[in-house]
Amino acid sequence: MINPLFGMPQGAEWLVILAIVVLVFGAAKLPELARGTGQALRIFKxxxxxxxxxxxxxPTAPAAPSELPTASSTPTEPFVEPVVDPEIRSDKHTG
Structure with a gap:
């Protein structure tokens, strides 16, 4: 026997759900909400x-790279040494 508590909503339940959605989001936001949901479903599909x-x-084998990077290539940003404050010492915090 199928438990009736876990079935799909029927006619009157859909009206109650629709009324709750209108109260929560407002009637002006419903078209925008539906458009966003449709776009999300389209992207998902x-x-x-x-x-x-x-x-x-x-694929049978991974494609080989057409060109290997050279060793002389420089990074786009230079390495920056972190600045350490000389006043901050670990013995200050040990008590």
């Missing part, structure tokens, strides 16, 4: 489809 397509295309 395209991402899951892309993952399924990636699973179907199993």
């Amino acid at each position: 395209t991402e899951t489809k892309g993952l399924r397509d990636d699973e179907d295309e199993k």
Whole structure:
């Protein structure tokens, strides 16, 4: 026997749920909320489809890099030594 407490909402329950949503979000925000939900679902569907397509295309071997970085390349930001305050000493905190 199926427990009726865990079933899908029927007609009157949907009206109560809709009334609660209108009270919480306001009638002016509902179209914006629905638009955002639709965009999120659309993005989710395209991402899951892309993952399924990636699973179907199993590569035989990883592609080799076309060019290796040279040893003479310099980083974009130079290394900066951290500044340590000479007044801060560990023996001050030991009591």
